[in-house]
Amino acid sequence: MGVTALRGDGPLARPRFGPWLPVPELVLLSLGAVVAAIPALGIVLEAALGTGFTVPAAPAWVAVGTALALLARTGRSLPRLDWLAPSLLRTLEYAAAIALLPASVWTYLWLATVAYHHYDLVYRVRTRGTPTPTWLVQALGGWEGRTLVLVALAVSGAGESVLATLVVALAAVLAAETLVDLRRSAPQPDPTDPDL
């Protein structure tokens, strides 16, 4: 299993162009993750220590960070540091949710649902040898699709009910696919085995 499978790229981030830019992919990606995470950093510091900061136009920071991370796909690859990319993408996506969604149980459930998908990306191929199907990763939008949805949500001022609907929809797709897949891979007794 390569590191690429851990990225969880959606339809926008999947194609890799170039390399067109002389800048390494990882540099642009790090930059994007940092830019997107700055509003969340202020919010977390405020919640933890009471001395945070508020940046104006948080959705713009996240959008620019996402754009940089997408632009990174046209940069040079640094093969020895490929392993950092998935953690930077997670930082970007999760920080975007903290920055753009209200402090509520639905935000936490959104993150928990996305985290389930991300762990499944690793554990399924590692323990069962079958990768999470590409159609599922794409259908869930990938890290970039979900982050852009959060930006749209924040800009449009949609209420918590929209977020709740999204969480339920995401969780339903994941649960259904998991159940079907587990049923398919349920162990069956070996008919030729004299012990059973």
Place this chain on the structure above:
Amino acid sequence: MTVGARPDLVLLATRAAVHGSCAALLQADGTALLRRLHDHLGGHSLVRVVTRPGWVDGVRAALPTGVEVVAADTAAEVLTGAMTGPATSGADLLLLDAAVVADPLSLERIGDRVAAGTRVLALPGAGGDPLDARAGLRSTRGRVVAAGSFLHRSSGPDAWHGRALRIGAGDRAAAAGLVEPLSALLAAHGDGEVALADPIPLVTVALVRAGTTLAPVAPLPGGVWELVDTIEAAEDAVQRVAALDLEALRLSAAVKAEDGFFTTFLVSTYSRYLARWSARRGFTPDQVTAASMLLGVLAALGFASGQRVGWIAGAIALQVAFTLDCVDGQLARYARVSTPRGAWLDAVFDRGKEYVAYLGLAVGGIRAGDDQGLWVLAAAALTLQTVRHVVDLGYDAQQRADAAVAARAPLDRLDHDPASPWEPVSLGRSGAAVAPATPAAASTTEVADPAGAPAAGVRGRLRAGIAGLRRGETIGVVRWGKRIVVLPIGERFALISVVVAVASPRAVFLWLLGWGILAAAYTTLGRLARSVA
């Protein structure tokens, strides 16, 4: 998917004992070694023995009727007899040198249904190759990346070949295709006595270099796995097998070797007995996993109560859940009922328990009067932990991918001139190869392991620093200290329980975030240094 069938078994009885007779026919306790292996492994749908023409009658006499015996005069014929021919559909192929004396649990580790897949028995331990110093194995992240034979040298071996090789059902066709290039190689370099007596390392080299994923399997710790060539050695080994307390060894082997401090000393010490009890009561690992998850949910409900008594009850429930979480894996290893699906459930529910606990903590904290900002802390704690995991998993995935590339090499790239005398290599204490102090051997080791060459400048200093840290690992305090610093799951769950019981959910999140950031910085910087060094 089936649980997996027993492998087709091919016993190789081509090795000669010291006095020239067939080593597999040496008798201990009145039974030929070949027969002992055959009976211990039992229940195979296909068993074939490959031996030399002169030994066919002896081999036939030692085995029950119906076992196919193939006579082979050359190594190429041995390979043909072992790897081609009829196969049970969907079954693996187990190649085993019949002069091996091993305890039944070690044999199980490579020979039973659960062990399905392509694997090789790797003997760890200091000292020279107990056989002839020609078949080292080197592994990275659970994959053999270099193997040796009498023609090929394994660079930096960390184990010796136990002369047992299991070829997964999916790799059998490709492995059969290696017989031809191997035969050609042997034809070019003299199809001598060594190849005829000891062909398994050659097949292993061919598989590794062709890019096959080959997992090393250790014999049971404290068990017996030995290749013998005298009657005295055979009797001695068989007696040592008989003297083993297999039940105790099986139980201690069920405990994971590389685990955190809290898990190793405060949970696994008693959870193994729970695992045995569960096995005797007939519980399955999946049932234990489910019970553990259920307790995790109960713990979260306790945390969500917003009452001190609920927090304490939740803290206790979380610890019981964690104990059961260790029990499921130990039970699976102890009873040898591991399934890929069970491993997936276990991994996912581990994460599930933790994040459900965070949810309960946030609800309970707010009910006890904390503000909505607690959701931000819960979300931040989840984010940090997820990112920490993916740093580990991503690094591991990259190491595996690199190992797969490093393993590939042409079969006819020989690292050793078969005409010159062999310089034995022994394993160092840490598992790295130590070459004897003769100049010839020292130079071959350097060529074989370019990563060991010194480098100047920043990289050189980085490497020296990493080597220094590795040396520190041999000191117990340093090793356990490093494992605690990274806040593994046992320590994390203990931290959650203690802090919520005596303080508050908010305090739990602050501890998780503070310690987690230090741990993340420590591991990430260490790996960055290793990646660029």
